[in-house]
Amino acid sequence: MEKDDDDTLQFHEMGIDDRILEAISKLGWSQPTPIQEKAIPLALQGKDILARARTGSGKTAAYAIAVIQKLLHMKQTASLQATRAVILTPSKELCNQARRNILELTTGCSRDIKCVDISPQVPLASQRPLLMEKPDIVVATPSRLLAHIRAENINVKKTLEILVVDEADLVFSFGYESDVKELLDNFPKIYQAFMMSATLGEDVKNLKKMVLHNAVILKLEESQLPETSQLNQYQIKCEENDKFALTAALLKLNLVRGKSIFFVNSVNKCYLLKLFLEQFGIRACILNSELPVNSRCHIVNQFNEGLYDYVIASDESVNAASSSKKSDSKAKEKPKRLKKSDSEYGVSRGIDFYNVSNVINFDFPPNPDAYIHRVGRTARADNPGTALSFVSVKDNEKLIEVEEALLGENGTDSVFKPYNFKMEEIEGFRYRAKDALQAVTRSAIQEAKMKDIRQEILNSNKLKSYFDDNPQDLQALRHDKPLHAVKTTKELKHVPEYIVPDTLRNMRRSGNTRSDSHSVRFKQGRPVSQAEKKFRKRKADPLKSFEFAGLMENKKKKQKK
Numbered sequence: 001m002e003k004d005d006d007d008t009l010q011f012h013e014m015g016i017d018d019r020i021l022e023a024i025s026k027l028g029w030s031q032p033t034p035i036q037e038k039a040i041p042l043a044l045q046g047k048d049i050l051a052r053a054r055t056g057s058g059k060t061a062a063y064a065i066a067v068i069q070k071l072l073h074m075k076q077t078a079s080l081q082a083t084r085a086v087i088l089t090p091s092k093e094l095c096n097q098a099r100r101n102i103l104e105l106t107t108g109c110s111r112d113i114k115c116v117d118i119s120p121q122v123p124l125a126s127q128r129p130l131l132m133e134k135p136d137i138v139v140a141t142p143s144r145l146l147a148h149i150r151a152e153n154i155n156v157k158k159t160l161e162i163l164v165v166d167e168a169d170l171v172f173s174f175g176y177e178s179d180v181k182e183l184l185d186n187f188p189k190i191y192q193a194f195m196m197s198a199t200l201g202e203d204v205k206n207l208k209k210m211v212l213h214n215a216v217i218l219k220l221e222e223s224q225l226p227e228t229s230q231l232n233q234y235q236i237k238c239e240e241n242d243k244f245a246l247t248a249a250l251l252k253l254n255l256v257r258g259k260s261i262f263f264v265n266s267v268n269k270c271y272l273l274k275l276f277l278e279q280f281g282i283r284a285c286i287l288n289s290e291l292p293v294n295s296r297c298h299i300v301n302q303f304n305e306g307l308y309d310y311v312i313a314s315d316e317s318v319n320a321a322s323s324s325k326k327s328d329s330k331a332k333e334k335p336k337r338l339k340k341s342d343s344e345y346g347v348s349r350g351i352d353f354y355n356v357s358n359v360i361n362f363d364f365p366p367n368p369d370a371y372i373h374r375v376g377r378t379a380r381a382d383n384p385g386t387a388l389s390f391v392s393v394k395d396n397e398k399l400i401e402v403e404e405a406l407l408g409e410n411g412t413d414s415v416f417k418p419y420n421f422k423m424e425e426i427e428g429f430r431y432r433a434k435d436a437l438q439a440v441t442r443s444a445i446q447e448a449k450m451k452d453i454r455q456e457i458l459n460s461n462k463l464k465s466y467f468d469d470n471p472q473d474l475q476a477l478r479h480d481k482p483l484h485a486v487k488t489t490k491e492l493k494h495v496p497e498y499i500v501p502d503t504l505r506n507m508r509r510s511g512n513t514r515s516d517s518h519s520v521r522f523k524q525g526r527p528v529s530q531a532e533k534k535f536r537k538r539k540a541d542p543l544k545s546f547e548f549a550g551l552m553e554n555k556k557k558k559q560k561k
């Protein structure tokens with residue numbers, strides 16, 4: 001096959017249908033990612049594939065393009081409509097995302113390729129008509145597909161040609177092993193299968209034995225996270241309570257710029273941080289396993305459309321799954337369902353948040369896997385990104401574990417750069433944060449949580465048909481509204497000059513900082529005009545935000561001279 005100068009096999013050299021090529025070009029993808037370059041041609045040759053590539057490397061399109069191409073080809077000769085491809089993913093969000101990806105790639109052939117996602121938790125009977133139409137591709141979690149097979153709403157025993165298991169490493173830890181075994185009894189003996197995973201652990205190997213036949217194993221020789229040229233990873237040592245002051249300072253002083261995801265370790269912490277930030281006039285959305293799935297998907301979609309800057313996410317169900325895996329790797333039972341929460345939830349796993357500039361580990365993740373998946377929400381595809389982890393004394397051991405896991409591949413250079421932030425310079429924020437934190441009592445958290453979840457259940461009902469019909473009016477539905485469970489002290493919203501670190505004040509005077517929607521209102525005598533604000537916004541590169549600490553140091557040095 002003809003190769004381009006740089007030796008990368010291009011999409012148009014893979015024998016892909018023009019309609020898919022057009023969709024790829026509309027998505028603005030100029031060339032395949034390494035996993036796509038390797039996997040698509042093998043898939044089109046009919047091979048079973050186990051693909052291991054790091055998070056954010058384009059695995060979804062790697063299988064989706066191959067599946068669509070193969071189905072288009074089959075349909076040239078097949079006379080009967082049938083469900084020929086099944087895509088299994090471990091969470092409802094991932095099912096929603098896989099379907100969206102397939103829709104994007106089939107814009108030019110939407111009449112030929114029908115794809116449905118049956119993961120939403122609506123009564124099985126209400127999805128029966130969808131399945132009766134025998135869509136070409138069915139996307140589901142393993143348990144949901146099994147429920148429909150048992151209800152005789154779908155039968156693929158004679159028709160299945162392609163099976164995909166996405167995020168395969170989560171399938172067992174999410175407790176789907178017995179579901180997958182039973183599903184295999186309902187599949188034909190021969191079909192082509194792809195398994196995609198960010199890791200190749202024991203669970204994936206076991207699943208491979210069950211699902212794949214003579215598979216080609218594609219294990220890209222790459223680190224689990226992008227190189228430092230694409231992803232900067234920082235850590236900052238701080239006391240537990242200082243995390244709040246630090247977050248307020250980073251946001252109010254515009255040291256964190258661009259879309260950011262804050263990870264915490266529990267649902268209650270989501271609300272604590274949200275109520276805390278609310279007092280500083282900072283809005284954020286919450287994502288956790290207790291919210292209804294429609295709301296969760298809608299939040300991600302709206303975040304991707306640019307409606308929100310900040311998400312506070314807890315990934316407790318994945319943590320529960322991975323720690324149950326760790327404590328007893330032989331235990332194959334379903335991890336205990338979290339009270340009122342959704343065990344088919346995984347915000348840090350596989351969710352494609354667009355253009356995330358920063359991932360902030362407000363709480364340090366419980367293990368290296370969780371770190372990799374959280375941080376994998378930024379620097380996706382070829383976008384740059386930054387990760388900042390707050391490390392309190394109790395997290396030191398976990399930091400070393402993560403460092404060892406990442407160093408194992410990269411040699412000896414330290415993965416984490418220290419984020420040189422001087423806590424003593426934000427003493428004013430500390431005082432304010434202390435007051436703001438005291439105002440967020442346990443009962444305020446409970447009240448906010450109940451209110452939010454109640455509201456989201458109402459929203460979720462409105463959203464039921466959203467993903468099919470996409471009505472315009474629902475675009476106005478916001479998920480980052482203040483919860484008002486805490487009496488807001490107005491003065492906290494504006495940052496008086498005296499609490500701004502000296503260095504930043506000086507830089508502001510010399511025009512090195514910028515102002516935006518959450519900007520610090522400096523009393524500099526001259527108000528900043530709208531035109532100037534716009535100019536600064538254009539000029540600022542949000543991805544360089546964390547170089548501020550370095551800039552501060554340089555500035556100081558210059559001043560000393």
Ligand SMILES: Nc1ncnc2c1ncn2[C@@H]1O[C@H](COP(=O)(O)OP(=O)(O)OP(=O)(O)O)[C@@H](O)[C@H]1O
Pocket residue numbers: 028029030031032033036053054055056057058059060061198349350351352354376380381382
């Ligand atoms: N060839 C390409 N060129 C540019 N961007 C691409 C290309 N293929 C996929 N992408 C984009 O890369 C991002 C990450 O892709 P995807 O979600 O498939 O990654 P992934 O490997 O499945 O990650 P994860 O393991 O976290 O699920 C998506 O926003 C997708 O649109």
